[in-house]
Amino acid sequence: MKMLSKIWQSAVIASMVAAPLTWAAVTIYMCGDSTMQDWAEGYYPKQGQGQDFHYWFDPTKAAVVNRGQGGMSLGGGGKDKSGGTAVGYYDMFFRQGCSAGNCIAEKLKAGDYVVIQFGINDVNYSTEEFFASNMKKMVSDVRAKGAYPIIMSPIRRKYYDSPTQIHNSYRGYPALNKSLAEELNVPFIDMSEMVANYMISVGERYAEQYVFNYATKAEYSNLGSDQTDAVHLQMNGANAFGRIITEQMRAHTDPIVKKLGDYMAPMYQVSVKVSPEGAAEATSINAYYPQGMTVMLKTIPKDGKKFLGWYDGNGNKVGAPSRSNVKSPYIHTFVMGSASTQFTAVYEGGTAQKYTGDGAALTAFPTTTPKSLDDVTFVPFTPIEGSTLDTVKIDKDIKKFFDASTPDTAGIGWTQNEWTGFTGEGYYNLDNTNASFAAYKVKFPGAGYVTLAVRYANGGSSDRMFNAYLDHDYLVSAPPTGGWDKWDTAYVVMDAPQGEAELKIMSLTSDGAPNLDAFGFSIDGVCRVSEECPEEQELPPEAVMPRVRVAGFALRGENLKLANAERAVVNIFDMGGRLVSKSVIENESEVSLAPMVRATGLYHVVVRQGSAMFSATYAKVK
Numbered sequence: 275m276k277m278l279s280k281i282w283q284s285a286v287i288a289s290m291v292a293a294p295l296t297w298a299a300v301t302i303y304m305c306g307d308s309t310m311q312d313w314a315e316g317y318y319p320k321q322g323q324g325q326d327f328h329y330w331f332d333p334t335k336a337a338v339v340n341r342g343q344g345g346m347s348l349g350g351g352g353k354d355k356s357g358g359t360a361v362g363y364y365d366m367f368f369r370q371g372c373s374a375g376n377c378i379a380e381k382l383k384a385g386d387y388v389v390i391q392f393g394i395n396d397v398n399y400s401t402e403e404f405f406a407s408n409m410k411k412m413v414s415d416v417r418a419k420g421a422y423p424i425i426m427s428p429i430r431r432k433y434y435d436s437p438t439q440i441h442n443s444y445r446g447y448p449a450l451n452k453s454l455a456e457e458l459n460v461p462f463i464d465m466s467e468m469v470a471n472y473m474i475s476v477g478e479r480y481a482e483q484y485v486f487n488y489a490t491k492a493e494y495s496n497l498g499s500d501q502t503d504a505v506h507l508q509m510n511g512a513n514a515f516g517r518i519i520t521e522q523m524r525a526h527t528d529p530i531v532k533k534l535g536d537y538m539a540p541m542y543q544v545s546v547k548v549s550p551e552g553a554a555e556a557t558s559i560n561a562y563y564p565q566g567m568t569v570m571l572k573t574i575p576k577d578g579k580k581f582l583g584w585y586d587g588n589g590n591k592v593g594a595p596s597r598s599n600v601k602s603p604y605i606h607t608f609v610m611g612s613a614s615t616q617f618t619a620v621y622e623g624g625t626a627q628k629y630t631g632d633g634a635a636l637t638a639f640p641t642t643t644p645k646s647l648d649d650v651t652f653v654p655f656t657p658i659e660g661s662t663l664d665t666v667k668i669d670k671d672i673k674k675f676f677d678a679s680t681p682d683t684a685g686i687g688w689t690q691n692e693w694t695g696f697t698g699e700g701y702y703n704l705d706n707t708n709a710s711f712a713a714y715k716v717k718f719p720g721a722g723y724v725t726l727a728v729r730y731a732n733g734g735s736s737d738r739m740f741n742a743y744l745d746h747d748y749l750v751s752a753p754p755t756g757g758w759d760k761w762d763t764a765y766v767v768m769d770a771p772q773g774e775a776e777l778k779i780m781s782l783t784s785d786g787a788p789n790l791d792a793f794g795f796s797i798d799g800v801c802r803v804s805e806e807c808p809e810e811q812e813l814p815p816e817a818v819m820p821r822v823r824v825a826g827f828a829l830r831g832e833n834l835k836l837a838n839a840e841r842a843v844v845n846i847f848d849m850g851g852r853l854v855s856k857s858v859i860e861n862e863s864e865v866s867l868a869p870m871v872r873a874t875g876l877y878h879v880v881v882r883q884g885s886a887m888f889s890a891t892y893a894k895v896k
Contacts, residue, residue, distance in 0.1 A: 299385070299537070301337045302327075303378055305363065305412075306391040308506060308746055309429055310342030315856075316771025317721050317745070318496055318599055319570070320487045320503070321512040323429075323519070329539070329567040330520045336537035341378060343367060345747025348392035348412075349404030362400065363392065364408040369415055384420030387534065388412075389519075391465065393428035393447030394505070399749075402450055409451075413458050422530050425458075427451040427466035429515060432486045432504035434478045440470040461528040468518050471643040480556050484572060485511030491720070493602040495843075495858040496772035498720020498797065503769075510558070510570045517561065518643055525641035539564040540635035543614040546571060549624030553579045557619050562636055563610040568596060571606045573619040580622040587616040587629025594869060598844075598857040666767045669725040675794035676802050678702050678728075678779075681712035693731065693759040696791045701731070704779075706786035713778045717807050719799035721772045726795060727765050728779065730788035733758035740787040743778040744768050752788040761791055770795075774803060832868045834881065842883040846870055 304310055304324035311322040324340035331338060346363040369379045378388070390412060396405050409425070416423040427448040433441035442448065448466035455462035473481045482488045487503035507515065524535035541562045548554045557573040575581050584592045584606040595607040606617070613633035618626045677698030679689045686705035693701070704710035718724070732738050732754050742748045748766045755762045781787035794800075801807040836842050836859065846855040846867065855870040867879065 299335050300387060301339055301381075301383070302331070302387045302389065302534070303382075304338065304340045304342055304389050304391075305368065305378065306342040306389075306426075307346050307363075307394050307428075308342070308344035309394065310340065310391060311344050311745075312340055312342065314745060314771045314773075314775065316496055316718070316773040316775065317769070318494060318597070319489055319508040319510075320501075320506055320721075320769075321509040323507065323512050323515045326509075326513055326567055327516050327519075329564045330516060331534075331537050332539045336534070341367060344745055345395060345743075345749075346392070347396040347398075347400040347405070348390070349396050349400030349402075349406075349408050362404065362408055364412050368412055379415045379419065382416065382419035382421045386419070386421040387424060387531075388416045388421055389424045389426060391426040391428060393444050393451060396447055397444050402446060405447070405450060406454060409454050410458065413460055422461075423458075424461045424463060424531060425451050425455040426463045426519070429465050429469045429507075430473060432473070432478070432481050434473070434481075437477065438474055440473050442466070461526060461531045463519060463522045463526075465515070465519070468522065468643050469515060472514070472518065475644055476559065480559075481511075483556060483574065484508070484558065485514060487511075491722075493605060494599050494721075495601050496599045496721050498718070498770075498772065499722030501722065508570075509568065510572070513563070513567060514561065521639050521641060521643075524639055540612070541639070542610060542612065542633075542635055543631075544569055544571075544610070545614075545616040545629070545631075547616065547618040547627045548573065549618050549620050549627060552576075553581075553621035553624065554619060562614075562639075565610055565612045567610050569608055569610050571608075571617055571619070572602075573604050575604070575621065582620045582622060582624070585618045585620050585626035589626040589628050591626075592617075594857075598855055598870070601858070666723045668765045668767055669796040670727070670765060672725070672727045672794040672796055673798045674800065675727070675729065675792040676714070676716075676805075678712065678714070678790040678792050682715045682776075682804055683713045685711045687712060690789075693789070695731070695759045695761050697729065698792060702790040704781055704787045704790070707781065707784060710786050711778050711780040712790060713776050714793070715774060715776050715803040716795075717774045717801050717803055718770045718772055718795075719797070721770060722797075723767055724770045724795045724797050724800075725765055725767050726777075726793060727763050728752075728793045729761055729763050729791040731755050731758050731761050731791065732788040733760075734785060736785070738785055738788045739782050741778075741780040741782055742766055742768065743780060744770065744775055749782070755788075758789060832866050833864055834867055834879070835864045836862065836881070836883060838863065838883070840883060842881055844870070845880045845882075 304327060306324065309322060310324045312325045313320045313322060322342050324342050327340060328338035343363060348364060349362050367378065369377055413423045428444055430440050431443050433443055435441045452462055452464060485507065487501050487506045487508045489497060489508060490500045491497040520538060523531055526532045541564055543560070543562045545560050546558050548557050553576060555574040555576050558571045563569055571584060573581065581604060586592055592606055595605065596609050597607040600607055614631055615633065616629035620626055675697065679698055679700035679702050681702060686707065687710055688703045689700050690703050691700035702712050704712060726742055728742065728750065730752050732752050734754055736754065738752045740750055740752060742750050746769065748768050750764050750766045752764050779787060779790060834844065842859045844857045844859060857870055859865050
C-alpha cells in the first residue's frame with residue numbers, strides 16, 4: 275500500500291513520540307502493536323509495555339522512544355476476514371510510508387537499539403510470508419545504520435488451558451520470530467515463553483486482576499464500563515513485563531544486548547505484606563521498580579474480612595493515591611522514590627509491619643521467571659484456526675449522530691451535497707487514494723467499549739474498507755449500497771478513552787473510502803469538541819488572587835469551595851498545559867488543593883460539576 279498522507283502521519287507521530295534526551299548515549303526504539311504502545315490517560319489503567327519503559331534506564335545513558343502502534347501487523351499485505359488488504363508497520367512507520375524525518379530508519383544512528391515485537395495482529399491481517407519478508411527488511415535497515423536489532427516474540431493473552439499451561443493464541447508467530455532471529459543472527463528475547471511462565475507463576479486470578487486489563491468503574495473514575503480485556507495490559511502488568519524484558523537484557527548471551535544492563539537506573543525493592551496473614555484473596559506481589567515509576571498496590575479481601583487500609587514502612591496509614599482516578603480503597607498508587615521500602619495491607623485484627631531494611635538499591639536481578647511447580651514442563655498448544663478473540667457485541671442503539679460533512683482536519687477531500695439522501699448539511703467525499711482521511715475531535719464521558727456507527731454511501735461495485743482510527747486501528751467493511759444516493763450504516767466496536775480523542779476515518783484502497791454522511795456512538799454524553807461540548811469559563815487575570823468566585827464556585831487560598839456537595843471533577847494543569855492532577859470529589863462542599871500538587875508554583879485549575887465549569891489560576895506556596 276502507499277504511504278499515509280503527510281498530514282495524518284505528522285499528527286500520529288507527534289502523539290506517539292517523546293523526543294529522546296539529547297545527552298543520552300544511545301536511543302532504544304520500541305516497535306510493536308497495542309500491547310507495546312502508549313495509551314492516553316483516559317484509558318487508565320490500560321498501558322503498553324513500552325509506555326513506562328524509559329524509567330528502567332538512566333536518561334544520561336539511554337533514551338527510550340516508544341513507537342508501538344495499536345492494530346498494527348508487521349507484515350501487512352495480507353487479507354483481513356472481509357478480503358481487504360491490510361497495511362503493515364514496516365510500510366507505514368518504519369521505512370517507506372512516513373513523511374520526511376519521521377521514519378524510524380531515518381532517525382537511527384550507530385549504536386542505537388531497535389526492539390521488534392509483532393505477531394498478534396499478523397494472525398488476522400498478514401501471512402507468515404509477508405511477516406518474514408518485512409522482518410528481514412527491517413533488520414537489514416537497522417543494521418545499515420550501524421544500529422542493533424532485537425527480536426521479541428509476542429506476549430501471551432490471558433488464556434489458561436490449565437493452571438500449568440497457557441494457550442498459544444497466536445499460531446506459529448512466536449516460533450517464527452525465534453526462527454527468524456536464528457536465521458538472521460539477531461538477538462532474541464522469548465517473551466511468549468517468559469510471559470507464559472510468569473502467568474503460571476502468579477495464577478489465573480492474579481493475572482486477571484493485576485496483569486491484564488480487567489478493571490471496573492467501581493475501581494477507576496474514568497471508566498464508563500467494566501473492562502474484561504484478556505489481550506491488553508493494565509499498568510501493573512505492563513511494568514511487570516517491562517521488568518522481565520530488562521532482566522533478559524541484563525543476562526543476555528549477546529554482549530551488545532547485555533551492555534544495556536550498564537545503562538539501567540538503580541532499582542529499589544517494594545516488599546508487600548498482609549496482616550493478618552490469610553485475610554486477602556490476592557495482594558500485589560513483591561517487586562522492584564526504578565525511581566519515578568508509578569507503583570500500584572492492590573489487595574482483594576476474602577469474604578467477611580474487613581480491610582482497614584494500606585500502611586507504609588513507618589507504620590503510618592497512607593494518604594490519597596497518586597493517581598486521582600483511582601476510586602477503590604483497596605488500591606494504592608505512589609511514585610517510586612530512591613529507596614527500597616515496604617507496605618502492609620492491614621485487615622481487621624492485623625497491624626502494620628515496619629520496614630527493617632536499609633533502603634539500598636538492588637545489586638542482583640533474576641534471569642528467569644520461574645513456574646509455580648518445579649516439575650511442570652511447558653508445552654505450547656498451537657490451534658489450527660488461529661487465535662480465539664474475546665468479542666463485544668455491536669450495539670446498534672446509537673444515541674446521537676454527528677454530521678460528518680465538515681471534518682476538523684482532513685487530507686484530500688471535499689464537503690459536498692450533490693447526491694441526495696444525506697441527513698445533515700452534506701457529506702464528505704474522500705479522495706480516491708489509500709491515504710485520504712477525515713478527522714473529528716470528540717469527547718467521551720468515560721472509558722470503555724462503545725459501538726461506532728458510520729452512515730455512508732458506496733456507489734461502486736466493490737467493498738470500500740476503511741480504518742476508523744481511535745488510538746488503535748479498527749478496520750470497517752463498507753459494502754456497495756447500490757448508488758451514491760443510497761445510504762447504509764457500518765458498525766464497529768472500539769475502545770474509547772475518557773476525555774478528548776480524535777477519530778480518523780481513513781481509506782485503505784486506491785478507490786478511497788465511501789462518502790461519509792454521519793457518525794455516532796452507542797453511549798450518551800459524547801460530543802464533538804468543535805460544536806457540541808460546553809466551553810470552560812475563563813476568568814480575568816485577577817483570578818490569581820487568593821479569593822475567587824464564579825457561578826457558585828470559590829477559591830480561597832488553597833481551599834476550593836464547590837457550588838454544592840455533589841460530584842465534581844477537579845483537573846490541575848501546570849502553566850505549560852500538562853495535567854498534573856485529576857480528582858473526583860464526591861459529596862464534599864470544600865476541598866484543599868494543596869495535596870493534589872507536589873511542587874510550589876502556579877497552576878491552572880479547571881472544575882466541572884454537572885454542566886457548570888470553573889477555571890482559575892492557583893498558586894501553591896510553602
